[in-house]
Amino acid sequence: MNNIKITYHRWFREKSIETTFPSCWSEMTPRQFLALTSRPDDHELLAVMLDIPKRIVKRLSLLQIHELANLFDFIKRDQKVSSFSLTxxxxxxxxxxxxxxxxxxxxxxxxxxxxxxxxxxxxxxxxxxxxxxxxxxxxxxxxxxxxxxxxxxxxxxxxxxxxxxxxxxxxxxxxxxxxxxxxxxxxxxxxxxxxxxxxxxxxxxxxxxxxxxxxxxxxxxxxxxxxxxxxxxxxxxxxx
Structure with a gap:
């Protein structure tokens, strides 16, 4: 599991939030698995994967979005799991x-x-x-x-x-x-x-x-x- 610290601005003030991002399929929650396979818009997908409000994702810079997008590499790297997400x-x-x-x-x-x-x-x-x-x-x-x-x-x-x-x-x-x-x-x-x-x-x-x-x-x-x-x-x- 990737530990993530996100910094964003709101009303000219800098705020931060700590969360996680799956590093393999087996670490995903049922909600994350469904979101990844149903292909929602980019902001919605990141919000679900990070388990944070969508409004925070919309405040991130393009550089932050790009860095977070790199975390999806596990999809190609890790192509097997041993259990069902939706039990x-x-x-x-x-x-x-x-x-x-x-x-x-x-x-x-x-x-x-x-x-x-x-x-x-x-x-x-x-x-x-x-x-x-x-x-x-x-x-x-x-x-x-x-x-x-x-x-x-x-x-x-x-x-x-x-x-x-x-x-x-x-x-x-x-x-x-x-x-x-x-x-x-x-x-x-x-x-x-x-x-x-x-x-x-x-x-x-x-x-x-x-x-x-x-x-x-x-x-x-x-x-x-x-x-x-x-x-x-x-x-x-x-x-x-």
Whole structure:
């Protein structure tokens, strides 16, 4: 976190205020994350990032604005996070939905398959319907992920502000970047087509289940990190 001291003039008097500015994505508050992804005017964005009134930002000199703008360099430098900034979503008639835990801990593998498929599809063809499905499958009730509930919540997710949904999509993308670096053998750097990507997760699931079809639902609930560790182990064994 960057500690900032801002000096400005008001009524011919010099005043100062001490505040902070995030140095990486993980230090941002939900309000700052939404502001950065929704692209407001420069004064509004700086006010939110510095957590100070907009009227003070408007009193800053061009040199001060330029120096503060340099603090946004972390956007290019730090392109991954391990947790969601928006940990909850309040949905009318659906209550409060929760994001996955940091590092996607305890996230069911089948939930990841759905979410990642929607995310990759939205990256190629950014349709609002796909974005709503992504968020609906990503955020779950306190009781945990359930496909029937996720499908039922899609219509309710459509009523949320699109900028909020896009912020969530970006947040997942940053977490996905963290995951790919943690499991490089599972996510090789060379990219495949969307079709092969989608089918690959289904192939992974089928390989894990094998002939044990009666316990298919149990395998779907296996934490995604456990699946990635399993895949990594099998790849290493295959290279020996």
């Amino acid at each position: 909850t979503l309040r949905i009318p008639s659906a209550g409060i939905l929760h994001s996955p835990n940091p590092k996607l801990q305890e996230m069911p593998f089948m939930q990841f398959v759905y979410v990642d498929t929607f995310y990759m599809s939205y990256a190629v063809d950014p349709r609002f319907e796909t974005l709503c499905k992504l968020v609906s499958y990503l955020y779950s009730p306190k009781t945990g992920f359930n496909k029937i509930t996720a499908d039922a919540n899609i219509d309710k997710i459509r009523k949320l502000d699109k900028k909020t949904l896009e912020a969530i999509s970006l947040n997942y993308g940053l977490i996905r970047k963290w995951i790919t670096e943690r499991y490089p053998l599972v996510f090789p750097k060379h990219s495949n087509t969307r079709k092969s990507h989608d089918s690959s997760w289904l192939d992974v699931f089928d390989n894990i289940v094998g002939d044990d079809l009666k316990d298919r639902d149990k395998y779907a609930e296996v934490p995604v990190n456990a699946v990635f560790r399993f895949i990594t182990k099998k790849i290493k064994e295959g290279r020996k």
